[in-house]
Amino acid sequence: MARKPPTDPRVDTLAAECGVTPISFSSPIPPLTWCHYCGFLATSRDHIVPNSVGGVDAWWNLAPSCNQCNVAKADRQECSCLFCLRAMALWHLGFRRDGKTRAEKRRLKKLKELS
Numbered sequence: 001m002a003r004k005p006p007t008d009p010r011v012d013t014l015a016a017e018c019g020v021t022p023i024s025f026s027s028p029i030p031p032l033t034w035c036h037y038c039g040f041l042a043t044s045r046d047h048i049v050p051n052s053v054g055g056v057d058a059w060w061n062l063a064p065s066c067n068q069c070n071v072a073k074a075d076r077q078e079c080s081c082l083f084c085l086r087a088m089a090l091w092h093l094g095f096r097r098d099g100k101t102r103a104e105k106r107r108l109k110k111l112k113e114l115s
């Protein structure tokens with residue numbers, strides 16, 4: 001298991017092996033991307049480790065997902081493919097948000113821009 005987050009989605013072997021189309025948090029989901037969980041058309045981004053427990057917005061913690069799977073995540077069994085396991089392992093290793101909410105980060109960024 002990797003000790004550091006992968007850097008380049010284009011050469012990421014786990015994504016390819018697990019059939020995950022790497023997606024970024026800021027750019028739109030490419031057309032004809034399939035839900036990682038059910039294979040339906042993906043319309044949203046699912047955080048493998050949820051934001052609420054410190055999951056980051058990095059591509060290695062994001063899987064394309066249909067709305068239904070994204071909403072149903074609470075009731076769903078955890079996916080145990082290597083791509084998802086790696087995201088969880090990295091979270092365990094400390095690659096997580098350190099208690100800062102996105103709103104707080106935005107506010108800090110704005111403060112920096114102003115100063």
Ligand SMILES: [Zn+2]
Binds near residue numbers: 037066067
């Ligand atoms: Zn789905």
Ligand SMILES: [Zn+2]
Binds near residue numbers: 079080081082085
């Ligand atoms: Zn998975």
